[in-house]
Amino acid sequence: MASALVLDASSGAPLHEQLYQALRTAMVTGRLPAGTRLLATRALAEQLDLSRNTVMTAYTRLLAEGYLVGRHGSGTYVADELPERALSARRAPAPSAARRANPPSLSKRGAVLAAAPPLFPFEQDVSGSTMAFRLGMPALDAFPHELWGRLHHERWRRSWRDTLSHRDPRGFRPLREALANYLATSRGVRCAPEQVLIVNGTQQALSLTVQVLLDPGDAAWVEDPGYPPVRGTLIAAGAALVPVPVDAEGLDVEAANRLRPDARLAVVTPSSQHPLGVHMSLRRRRALLEWAERTNAWVFEDDYDSEFRYAGRPFAALQGLTPDARVIYSGTFGKVLSPSLRLGYLVVPEALIDVFVKARMLADLRSPSLEQAVLTDFINQGHFSRHLRRMRVLYAERQALLVEEARRELRGLLEVGPAETGMHLVGWLPPGMDDRTAAARAAAAGVVALPLSAFRSQTSGRGALVLGYAAVPEPECSEGVRRLRQALG
The missing domain is CATH 1.10.10.10 (Winged helix-like DNA-binding domain superfamily/Winged helix DNA-binding domain)
Incomplete structure (x- = not known):
C-alpha cells in the first residue's frame, strides 16, 4: 500500500x-x-x-x-x-409500462395544469449569445451597471441593518411612495402609496389577482392573440377562458359581450397590446370600464412596456380614466431595467388592499428588500427618468434600423413596418406561409423569431413573426436580418 x-x-x-x-x-x-x-x-x-x-x-x-x-x-x-x-450522472431508466399506465396522482387543479398546453410553446433553443430577435428583453448592454453598483454599495453601507430587517409584505414604503408619485404624473394612475404592492413581476401580480377574484369555472376574457402565460395562469386557476379578438382598436368589447357577458375578469394590455402593439381606443376603454361596473366584474390592466412610446406622450392608463374604476393595475421593472431584477407592482382599489396583502404574504411573504431600497434611490435621485429618456431614444433608433434592414433585405419575404410603441415588431409573412415553419428555420439559422400563431387561441389568421429589437445592438440586428433572409429565402 x-x-x-x-x-x-x-x-x-x-x-x-x-x-x-x-x-x-x-x-x-x-x-x-x-x-x-x-x-x-x-x-x-x-x-x-x-x-x-x-x-x-x-x-x-x-x-x-x-x-x-x-x-x-x-x-x-x-x-x-x-x-x-x-x-455522477446516471441515465434515467426508461419508464415502465406500469408507470406509463399509472401516472402520478394529481389534484383536480394539478390535472388541469398538466393537461394545459406549454406556457411558452414558441421558445426556440438558439445556440450562442445572440440577442436577435429575443422578445421582451431590454437593452442589457445599456443597463447602468456602474451606477447601480454604486447605489447598491451606498445603500448597504448606509442602512444594511434596516434593509435586512425589513418585513412589510406590501413592499418598501419609500419605494411605494416613489411609485405612487411616478404613476400619477406619468401614467395618470389614481392611487395612494397604501394601494401599491411590490410583487415579483407581472406573472405574480396576475396570479394574486386570480386567486383573490376568481372561482373555478368563472369566465375570463383574454386577448386573442395574447400573452400565453396569461392563459396558463387562468387555466391553472380553473377559469373558463374566453378568447376575444383584437383589431386595430384593441380588444373587441362588443364581441366579448356577445361571447360571455357574465365573465368575472378581463385581462388586457391596452397601452400596447401584446403582441400586436395596437393601442386600445378611448371608445373601447370606456366600454370595458362600463361593462366591469355594470356586471360587478374586474379588469386586470397589464401596463408592461407603456413607457416606450416614440410619438408623443405615453397613453394614460385605463385605471385612471374614471374614479373608483374596477381595475387592478400592474407594471414591471423587468422590461425597463432587467428581467433578473424580479420587481413589479400592483395598484389595487382601497377595498381590496387587505385581502391582496394577505394573498401576497401567503405567496412568498415579500420581495427582496435590498433591491427595493436600491430601486428607490434610483428613482428618487432622478436616474430612472433619465434612463427612460435614453432608452426611448435608443429603442427608436434600433426599431428604425430593423425596419430599414428588413425593407432592404427581406422584401417579399417578411413585411416589417414601424410601430409607435413597444419593444418589438410584427413581421408579416406572405399569405399561406406557415409561421411555425418559418420560426423553426430562423432558429436553425441562429435567430429567435417567434411565430404569431403561438400567441393565438384560434389557429386561423395570416402568419407572422414577432421580432424583439430593444436588446439588439446594431451589428447583431444587421446580422440577424441577413440570417432571416437565408432562412426564409
Missing part, C-alpha cells in the same frame, strides 16, 4: 494534505480497489516516516467524505462506492 503513495517533502503543501490526495487518487484510479483494508495509522506512519497524527488527520477526512469506512474491531476499508460514482 505504501508503495502506491508518493509524498514530496519539498512541497509547500502540508503532509496530511499530500497524504489525503495520494490516498484519494489511489482509490479513484483503482490502485486501491473497493474493499481494500488499509494499514493501521501507526503502521502506515512508520512506513512513510510520518507522525501518527498526520496519518490520522488524512484518514479522518477520507472517512468523513465517504472514501473510507470503518468496521468496528476489524479496521478501515476502501468504500464499496466512492463519492465520484454516487454523484
Whole structure:
C-alpha cells in the first residue's frame, strides 16, 4: 500500500494534505480497489516516516467524505462506492409500462395544469449569445451597471441593518411612495402609496389577482392573440377562458359581450397590446370600464412596456380614466431595467388592499428588500427618468434600423413596418406561409423569431413573426436580418 503513495517533502503543501490526495487518487484510479483494508495509522506512519497524527488527520477526512469506512474491531476499508460514482450522472431508466399506465396522482387543479398546453410553446433553443430577435428583453448592454453598483454599495453601507430587517409584505414604503408619485404624473394612475404592492413581476401580480377574484369555472376574457402565460395562469386557476379578438382598436368589447357577458375578469394590455402593439381606443376603454361596473366584474390592466412610446406622450392608463374604476393595475421593472431584477407592482382599489396583502404574504411573504431600497434611490435621485429618456431614444433608433434592414433585405419575404410603441415588431409573412415553419428555420439559422400563431387561441389568421429589437445592438440586428433572409429565402 505504501508503495502506491508518493509524498514530496519539498512541497509547500502540508503532509496530511499530500497524504489525503495520494490516498484519494489511489482509490479513484483503482490502485486501491473497493474493499481494500488499509494499514493501521501507526503502521502506515512508520512506513512513510510520518507522525501518527498526520496519518490520522488524512484518514479522518477520507472517512468523513465517504472514501473510507470503518468496521468496528476489524479496521478501515476502501468504500464499496466512492463519492465520484454516487454523484455522477446516471441515465434515467426508461419508464415502465406500469408507470406509463399509472401516472402520478394529481389534484383536480394539478390535472388541469398538466393537461394545459406549454406556457411558452414558441421558445426556440438558439445556440450562442445572440440577442436577435429575443422578445421582451431590454437593452442589457445599456443597463447602468456602474451606477447601480454604486447605489447598491451606498445603500448597504448606509442602512444594511434596516434593509435586512425589513418585513412589510406590501413592499418598501419609500419605494411605494416613489411609485405612487411616478404613476400619477406619468401614467395618470389614481392611487395612494397604501394601494401599491411590490410583487415579483407581472406573472405574480396576475396570479394574486386570480386567486383573490376568481372561482373555478368563472369566465375570463383574454386577448386573442395574447400573452400565453396569461392563459396558463387562468387555466391553472380553473377559469373558463374566453378568447376575444383584437383589431386595430384593441380588444373587441362588443364581441366579448356577445361571447360571455357574465365573465368575472378581463385581462388586457391596452397601452400596447401584446403582441400586436395596437393601442386600445378611448371608445373601447370606456366600454370595458362600463361593462366591469355594470356586471360587478374586474379588469386586470397589464401596463408592461407603456413607457416606450416614440410619438408623443405615453397613453394614460385605463385605471385612471374614471374614479373608483374596477381595475387592478400592474407594471414591471423587468422590461425597463432587467428581467433578473424580479420587481413589479400592483395598484389595487382601497377595498381590496387587505385581502391582496394577505394573498401576497401567503405567496412568498415579500420581495427582496435590498433591491427595493436600491430601486428607490434610483428613482428618487432622478436616474430612472433619465434612463427612460435614453432608452426611448435608443429603442427608436434600433426599431428604425430593423425596419430599414428588413425593407432592404427581406422584401417579399417578411413585411416589417414601424410601430409607435413597444419593444418589438410584427413581421408579416406572405399569405399561406406557415409561421411555425418559418420560426423553426430562423432558429436553425441562429435567430429567435417567434411565430404569431403561438400567441393565438384560434389557429386561423395570416402568419407572422414577432421580432424583439430593444436588446439588439446594431451589428447583431444587421446580422440577424441577413440570417432571416437565408432562412426564409
